[in-house]
Amino acid sequence: MTKIATRDAYGKALVELGRENPDVVVLDADLAKSTKTIEFARHFPERFFDMGIAEQNMVGTAAGLAAAGKIPFCSTFAIFATGRAFEIIRNSVAYSRLNVKIAASHAGITVGEDGGSHQSVEDIALMRSLPNMTVFVPADAVETRAAVRAAAQIRGPVYIRLGRPGVPVLHGDDFHFEPGRAVIMREGNDATIIATGIMVATALEAAGLLEQEGIGVRVINMHTIKPLDEETVIAAARETGVIVTAEEHSIIGGLGGAVAETVCTHHPVPVYRLGIPDVFGESGRPEELLEKYGLTAAHLTARVREAVKRKGR
Amino acid sequence: MEGEKIKRLEERAREIRRHIIRMTGAAGSGHPGGSLSGADIVTALYFAVMRLDPQNPRWPDRDRFVLSKGHAAPLLYAALAERGFFPVEELLTLRRLGSPLQGHPDMKKLPGVEFSTGSLGQGLSAANGMALAARLDGRDYRVYVLLGDGEIQEGMVWEAAMAAAHYRLDNVTAFLDFNGLQIDGPVSKVMSVEPVAEKWRAFGWDVQVIDGHNMEEILRAVERARAVRGQPQMIVARTVKGKGISFMENMVEWHGVAPKPEEVERALAELA
Structure with a gap:
């Protein structure tokens, strides 16, 4: 690719x-x-x-x-x-x-x-x-x-x-970008991954792996964090019952924060936030750091599996 | 003729000082000390120097004034009202809920305010940006800035000073309202900014030092500054905090405290 x-x-x-x-x-x-x-x-x-x-x-x-x-x-x-x-x-x-x-x-x-x-x-x-x-x-x-x-x-x-x-490169040349309008990259009804930035590609990879296990994952590309596409977030909460967010950013205040704020108010379901866990980074190769801080398809897959298991408890 | 003009400007500055007293008195808060110290400079700019059209405040070729020491908002508002940007009666709404006369200037709320300020140290950078835009657009407007002496303790001011000289922004003229006092006491005690003139010169600016309450000196300095090519110009204006009101002059206590009704009366009597 x-x-x-x-x-x-x-x-x-x-x-x-x-x-x-x-x-x-x-x-x-x-x-x-x-x-x-x-x-x-x-x-x-x-x-x-x-x-x-x-x-x-x-x-x-x-x-x-x-x-x-x-x-x-x-x-x-x-x-x-x-x-x-x-x-x-x-x-x-x-x-x-x-x-x-x-x-x-x-x-x-x-x-x-x-x-x-x-x-x-x-x-x-x-x-x-x-x-x-x-x-x-x-x-x-x-x-x-x-x-x-x-x-x-x-x-x-x-x-x-x-x-x-x-x-x-995930999009074709015909891609239409609308500020504040999330892109549903993949349909699924068992869980939703809302990802942003480089984690969108990782989310698609994770969704592919989960499909082989029979878990249908909706993947939402949230390219605009503000204004947040609340409608798409709420629909995902309602239709899939659990959300995992994925971002190359602190789990505090970023995409995960924005999604959790919206879900809490409008349609409470569990929201799991994958991101940098309230620590500073360190030196290393990018792929090593992504692995260490859990920002890989394998980690994301595990998180979604866990989320689906706990769904509706 | 020239003497007449100076007299008229001095009378205007007195009127602006009266507004400052009435406004802060009515608001019950605000910054009279630093508004009064800059009153002669700002009067000169708005009534003898700048190219403006109060009927068309967004006129692209207008000269710009950035009040970097935004807490002197009462001074700016008084000058704008006197110059006809909005009715003088509105001055008494200073700091009230819903008033366009915010505690610190807000360009989105009040016509004639060129830039929102209040957080110190940011005005010169903005002025530089406007000056660069003038150059890109081939317009000959000038940008004037008023800085406080305590304000230049902010590091960003010196980033902007360096950049203005680097980009040879000769369409920027800055005034330093050097009244020698800041909230915590004399500038020389809190954090000395001296040697001021040498610092600006070393940063590549043309520098003049004047009496900031002498209208003739102010006008002469501006005229001289406008003739400078290839360099931004700093006019260090020695001023007196609270100038014009005997019981406010050189008193640090009047930095951010409004006069009570009886003090307003006394001050207005002195300015009559």
């Missing part, structure tokens, strides 16, 4: 956007080669601003550009974009619903060898807590391109979470 990193797809999509819309500008904080904004910089040097290693000022400058009618995309690693610059995103961007896009790469533990200091496992929780913010976590290259284009159409702040390693 072809693998493409979502950050690579982002770099390409930005160039496309730059061609179509002269108001699109891009800012980076000395990581343009890693975040792939370097592609945009090569094509449109006059609309690219390297702000140096100063994430707060990068976001604040983007806010000013947006106040003057531009559509700025800000990129750096997720940990710095959403952590270091959090309060600037809150007060200079989200508070005034300014048209700033935060497209952050190297999210999650698949950063790998750089270790825990660089592995953002709380960015979804942070961005999701802000009023006016839209949060996209694309699962593959096709979805990334669509999310970047959708972000440029939305008048207001958007957070796009991107990853470092190559991930399987």
Whole structure:
């Protein structure tokens, strides 16, 4: 299967956007080669601003550009974009619903060898807590391109979470991306896996394995964490009776949190959250880390089996 | 003629100070000290310097003013009302539920407010962004910023200072309202920001030091700043916190406390 990193797809999509819309500008904080904004910089040097290693000022400058009618995309690693610059995103961007896009790469533990200091496992929780913010976590290259284009159409702040390693391409070219509308990747009525980002591919793999055991799993790709597609979540709760969420993020406050909040209110069923279990990451190869923190098809399969067993007790 | 103009501006600044006293008095909270110290600078900008159209607050070619020290909101509101952006009577709704005159400026609620501020240290970055946009769009508007002296303790201010010089944003003119006091006491005791002029110069800015209550000096400094090419400009304005009200001047206690009704009367009498 072809693998493409979502950050690579982002770099390409930005160039496309730059061609179509002269108001699109891009800012980076000395990581343009890693975040792939370097592609945009090569094509449109006059609309690219390297702000140096100063994430707060990068976001604040983007806010000013947006106040003057531009559509700025800000990129750096997720940990710095959403952590270091959090309060600037809150007060200079989200508070005034300014048209700033935060497209952050190297999210999650698949950063790998750089270790825990660089592995953002709380960015979804942070961005999701802000009023006016839209949060996209694309699962593959096709979805990334669509999310970047959708972000440029939305008048207001958007957070796009991107990853470092190559991930399987799940969608065809005819894929239709609708912000806030989850994609049902596979039907099933025994349990539902709601996954986001790189865990969508893992969820599909797990569902395939479970089918061989006679367990029919619905797989929902939640590419938009905010606004959450509550309707699809509630239908899954009602129709399958149990939900397992899967994300490369802390089990606190991310996709699992969002789904649990919705299910608790509207149709209480058990929700099991697969994610980073309230710890920081560490150095290692991405696949080793995914194994250690339980973010593999084998772990997910076990979790679903267990969930189905406990269903309706 | 020039003397007449200065006199008119000074009278306007007095009127703006009266508004600040009435507004904070009516609200029962707010920040009179730092509003009064910046009053002459902001009056000069809104009544003698900036290109504005109060009937068309979103006019693309307008000059921008960013109140980075957002707690001086009463000063900004008074200037906007006097300049005709909204009725003067609305000033007395300051800080009330439902009022567009929020405790700190909100660009979404009040016409004429160019940027929402309040959390210190963020205004200069925003101003730089506006200045970059002007350059990209080939527009000749200028961006003015008012920073507090305590505010420049925020590290982000220096990130922005570095960036403005790096990108040669000569369409940015910043004022430092150097009144020497912050909430916990004298700036020199809490966390010294000196040597101020040297710091901005070292960051690549054109720097002038003036008396921030002398209208002629303010206007001359702005004129000089506007002629600078290739560099952002900082005008360090020596000011007095609480300026114009004898019992508020240089008193740190008046940073964030509103005058009581009898104090409002006394202050207004002094400003008559």
